[in-house]
Amino acid sequence: MFESLSDRFDGILGRLRGKGRLSESDVAEAMREIRLALLEADVHLNVVKRFVDRMQARCLEAEVTESLTPGQQVVKAVNEELTVILGGESLQLSYAQKPPTVVLLAGLQGSGKTTSSAKLARWFKSHGRNPLLVGADLQRPAAVEQLQTLAGQIEVPVFSSPGDPVKTTQAGLAEARRTGRDVLIVDTAGRLTIDRELMDEIAAISDAVDPNYTFLVVDAMAGQDAVNTAEAFHATLELDGIILTKLDGDARGGAALSVKEVVGRPIAFASTGEKLDDFDQFHPERMAERILGMGDVLTLIEKAEEVFEQEEAEAATQRLLEGTFTLDDFVDQLRKVRRMGDLSNIVSMMPGVPKEIKDSDIDEREIGKVEAIVLSMTPEERISPDIIDGSRRARIATGSGTTPARVSNLLKQFKEMRKMMKGMAGMGTKATARKGKGKKPQKSKKGPGRARGSRVQSKETQEIPILDVDGLDLTLPGR
Numbered sequence: 001m002f003e004s005l006s007d008r009f010d011g012i013l014g015r016l017r018g019k020g021r022l023s024e025s026d027v028a029e030a031m032r033e034i035r036l037a038l039l040e041a042d043v044h045l046n047v048v049k050r051f052v053d054r055m056q057a058r059c060l061e062a063e064v065t066e067s068l069t070p071g072q073q074v075v076k077a078v079n080e081e082l083t084v085i086l087g088g089e090s091l092q093l094s095y096a097q098k099p100p101t102v103v104l105l106a107g108l109q110g111s112g113k114t115t116s117s118a119k120l121a122r123w124f125k126s127h128g129r130n131p132l133l134v135g136a137d138l139q140r141p142a143a144v145e146q147l148q149t150l151a152g153q154i155e156v157p158v159f160s161s162p163g164d165p166v167k168t169t170q171a172g173l174a175e176a177r178r179t180g181r182d183v184l185i186v187d188t189a190g191r192l193t194i195d196r197e198l199m200d201e202i203a204a205i206s207d208a209v210d211p212n213y214t215f216l217v218v219d220a221m222a223g224q225d226a227v228n229t230a231e232a233f234h235a236t237l238e239l240d241g242i243i244l245t246k247l248d249g250d251a252r253g254g255a256a257l258s259v260k261e262v263v264g265r266p267i268a269f270a271s272t273g274e275k276l277d278d279f280d281q282f283h284p285e286r287m288a289e290r291i292l293g294m295g296d297v298l299t300l301i302e303k304a305e306e307v308f309e310q311e312e313a314e315a316a317t318q319r320l321l322e323g324t325f326t327l328d329d330f331v332d333q334l335r336k337v338r339r340m341g342d343l344s345n346i347v348s349m350m351p352g353v354p355k356e357i358k359d360s361d362i363d364e365r366e367i368g369k370v371e372a373i374v375l376s377m378t379p380e381e382r383i384s385p386d387i388i389d390g391s392r393r394a395r396i397a398t399g400s401g402t403t404p405a406r407v408s409n410l411l412k413q414f415k416e417m418r419k420m421m422k423g424m425a426g427m428g429t430k431a432t433a434r435k436g437k438g439k440k441p442q443k444s445k446k447g448p449g450r451a452r453g454s455r456v457q458s459k460e461t462q463e464i465p466i467l468d469v470d471g472l473d474l475t476l477p478g479r
């Protein structure tokens, strides 16, 4: 997502960063390039103009702060202005005092309304809510079925009745009240803005249930059209925000960067894939940092927290430090990383990862192979890999459809990791494997793993990053 724009910014800002002083012509040249880059990314002309004007004004003042070089200040300014364009703050959802909170989804055909309805239901559910979905797309015969299939995966009920979408939605609202569902998400039929009849219909649905939030689902791949669509819908329905879908496609980013400024409504959620968990609240600041190649560590941490149960992770950390971490634990951790979503997507959020790696296709099958190798071992082998000799190795290779060399390689890596972790525990960093939930890790004075007889724990050993306390090593290379 945003790759080409990100590449362009990388080049332009890279040249500025290195400079001690910025001349007016340096600034003018950079602004010209930024303008072109934005236009090529399909950003709305007015948005580009405003962006460049604001940047120009800021760059010329760029020598005032002493802590940053002028080049760094430009980067900071670009980051801040991009954040503004993307909407500034993320949308804070509030819930209706008298439940349910009603969320209406509208949009063009195929924009992603039905999938987004289910994704949104999943999102609310993961935030402790009890959603009910309403299938109000009675146009397309299979639409309700599609919603039911998706909802089945996340165990959220769907209400629908054939006939009239307005009546169905009203009945859905009554059903939510009756069954104590606190969020009602209404999936509607896809419609073209020029189709007056269908536009009137969604306005009628909206009048009938008076939604707390009306979100327009917009396909990011639609480029400039996405913005025009949003304007047209906004004229019929009071929109509260946008759900931007298909950001995983080769979208140039124009829609994301234009919609807030042109329509005046923020992007509330963004969808980055077909899976139901490829969906999250949209955070302008994080997105700006991502476009500028600064990574998105916060989203990464949140994703990790969703997947890793804290206690489980602590137990694994403990075993790792004690050297009793087995290959089963190893595969278990791998699976969790995988559950965080698409691997390339995860890597793209990490700061400091070289561009070549971000651009390369990360092969999910590689993880599958590691898994296959471990699963081809006997339980005994998984606990004590040292017993794996030549013939066992050959058997494992055959069982996993790999080669003996790959098996050896994996074992070697696993043993090295275990040795290294054990070594660290001996150096007194055991405190990170604390038992108490929610407590801060203490800088251990009497850590159980501390080598007997060592006097003062050196500062260095205290700061060795091991598995993060919340379960995942997020000690990533600095920016």
Ligand SMILES: Nc1nc2c(ncn2[C@@H]2O[C@H](COP(=O)(O)OP(=O)(O)OP(=O)(O)O)[C@@H](O)[C@H]2O)c(=O)[nH]1
Pocket: 107, 108, 109, 110, 111, 112, 113, 114, 115, 116, 137, 140, 143, 188, 189, 190, 191, 245, 246, 247, 248, 249, 271, 272, 273, 274
């Ligand atoms: N890659 C990708 N595909 C998506 C995303 N969101 C939706 N899709 C796909 O886009 C297609 C259309 O999605 P739907 O949710 O059926 O769209 P819709 O707006 O309900 O379509 P209609 O009901 O026909 O108007 C489906 O194949 C989805 O899997 C996304 O963020 N990324």
Ligand SMILES: [Mg+2]
Pocket: 113, 114, 115, 137, 143, 187, 188, 189, 190
């Ligand atoms: Mg649909």
